[in-house]
Amino acid sequence: MRHWPFTQLTLTTDDLVLRIPDDHQLDELAQVAADGVVPAGAVYFPQPWASGTPEETARNVLQNHWWARGDWREDNWRLLLAVFHHGQVVGQQNLSARDFRITREARTGFWLGRRFQGRGLGTQMRAAALHLAFEHLGAERVVSTAFSDNVASRRVSEKFGYEPGGVRRLAAENRRVEAHDDVLSASRWGSQHRPAVKVEGFTECRSLFGVPAVPPPVDVVKHV
Ligand SMILES: CC(C)(COP(=O)(O)OP(=O)(O)OC[C@H]1O[C@@H](n2cnc3c(N)ncnc32)[C@H](O)[C@@H]1OP(=O)(O)O)[C@@H](O)C(=O)NCCC(=O)NCCS
Structure with missing residues (x-):
């Protein structure tokens, strides 16, 4: 698609390809979600998008994608x-990020169909997002949030060397949950062995992420 350059953006890891889905692929994605994402009774997301009937879950996925595209702004994407x-x-x-040009902070989120979980794919997915954030967008930090009992999600963050960034108490699906905001800095990302990730089609999208062609130096505040 000429006028929505994200359709050209492709991230490739050893075992995965990450892309904006076309309509058919989005429908497939909705079906994967409808087939199950979280174990019965578990609460892993602040919004109950995956806790309704399969039909509701599928529609939530579709509408979430349409909304994210329709609502895209350089200062909130x-x-x-x-x-x-x-x-x-x-x-x-x-x-995702708000005011990324100024904050240089992005956030991640991820999910897999239940039958695809526990095979190392989530780790590769996170690696792809971190690579895009740090190595192409010039992020200074990335925040990933997981509820206290979400062992797999928290373990993925731990493997990349995230540091604790605070715990918030939230109400999710009428339950009290503790949300851990873990933080990975660019320096910690840069100091570790990083999985190989290939990024194609980024140049065409760069300005829509609100970042200049060459990210500004980290120390932009001049003291006299
Ligand atoms: C979170 C999620 C994306 C992670 O993807 P995944 O492919 O399952 O994760 P991986 O297999 O790459 O890694 C999971 C790690 O957690 C560990 N883990 C998972 N369940 C565990 C448990 N019950 N106890 C201890 N360790 C556990 C795995 O051993 C692995 O660590 P290792 O590589 O050191 O062995 C996936 O599990 C998922 O979709 N969960 C449901 C939705 C969700 O929770 N999304 C995130 C919301 S914050």
């Missing part, structure tokens, strides 16, 4: 990528 494993849609990786 949400990139929702479908994740493909051997050509099959398996889940979704998000990267």
